[in-house]
Amino acid sequence: MSTRADGEGASPADPPPAELELFEYVPESALVVVAHPDDCDFLAADIVSAWVRQGTRAGICLVTDGDAGGD
Structure with a gap:
């Protein structure tokens, strides 16, 4: 079974990944x-x-620093 979108790691019997x-x-x-x-x-x-693979410029805005919660 393929483990990556580009088919890297796929066995020879696996079909190529679909777009x-x-x-x-x-x-x-x-x-x-x-x-x-x-x-x-x-x-x-x-x-x-x-989207990025198709040319979109993307950014991420985090509104917390991740330090609170989850003991």
Whole structure:
């Protein structure tokens, strides 16, 4: 089974990874605003990385420093 989008690590019997077309519209730029440092990873990483591969400039704005919570 392939472990990366580019097929790296796939066995010879695995078919090549499919190119997914998620949206017809790809923004010129995008700003992801999240409360915690890992929120972008869990909530928006897939779509933002797909957009970046298609030429979108992207940034992330964290509105907390991540020091509070989670004992």
